[in-house]
Amino acid sequence: MTDPHVERYKAALDFAERQVAQLTTNAPDFFPIYTENGRWQHGGELWTDWTGGFLAGMMWQFFRRTQDAQWRGRAEHYSRLLEHRQHDRNVHDLGFIFLNTYRPWFEATGEPHLRDVLIQAGRTLAMRFQPKGEYLSSFIGPQSLFIDIMMNVPLIFYAANETGDEDLRRIATAHCRTTRDRLVRPDGSTAHEGLFDVDSGEFQGESTHQGLAPDSAWARGLAWSLYGYSQVYALTGEKEWLDVAERNADYWLTHLPKDHVPYWDFRADLSQPLPWGPQKDSSAAAIAASGLLDLELQTPALDRAVAYRETALAMLDALVAPEYLAVDTPGWEGILKHGVYHTKKNLGVDESVMWGEFFFVEALTKVVDKEH
Ligand code: GLY
16 A cells, blocks of 8 residues: 555655756756755855765665666766765764765675775774774864764774774774763753863763754754664664664654754754744754654564654655745755754754755655655
């Protein structure tokens, strides 16, 4: 029997394909991060260059659904433009860049060179390891651990699995433990950043760049943690990581507003004016939806599996409506409206953001694919 969601999701994916095709025509080989007034091309600051894998990754998702040779050609071309990043030591985002591009490419072809790129990128990321504090440091500096890195550390487990390199596995495992013990709270919420004394490795406290406050619950950070620990469980089979993802999911499910799209921070004071008050982050909903669809298949508890799927579909149902999907917004070049990049820096606030686009497409494709 066809899932009633599927026709609407297919229509949203068709729209997503049109928007991405238009971007590649309007601005060939350009990897934007966020829109300004709905336009991808502007002079706004990047903060950090971390999102190339999402545009190319969407092309791989479109190819997965359609088997269209044009998407395959574009996916390979845009992925190849990112290959040099395998040696990039300035960012902590190599998982975002390579797991969404070279991994599907390698899985489609088995070409050894693509595997080599994935392994090298995993080794480069592992060089961020801080031996005293036992974590991979963020791009901010050696004292800084970000929750976002949980979505990148799977690349190191991937490289460890491919090579049998136990040192890579040790580094990745230590990072996951430190993040769980320092950034994931007992109630399942997460801090954005932890600060450490680099010489002693001593933990100095919670901090944030993109959330409301050090002790708040930045919505996207929680989504990164939920999905990241779920991916680590998929790559290791170690139940301790599934437990963390489920703790994150508990917080998500019990704090989501009635319309199923989170505010940018779960502790935002909704009486404050925008952007500090009731600003939504559609990208956080898209990431969590995709993560929950995986957790549904991983959890051994039937009631949890049902709750994860229902919540994921409720979030996607909200996002495919024209309040969020830009389908009825003339001139808007993105797919999803009402995302947020960096509130304090006023970058990409209430705009389309490239990771929101990718995880939305990925989540919809997972649901649509199941019907095949
Ligand atoms: N810094 C990664 C993010 O904006 O989620």
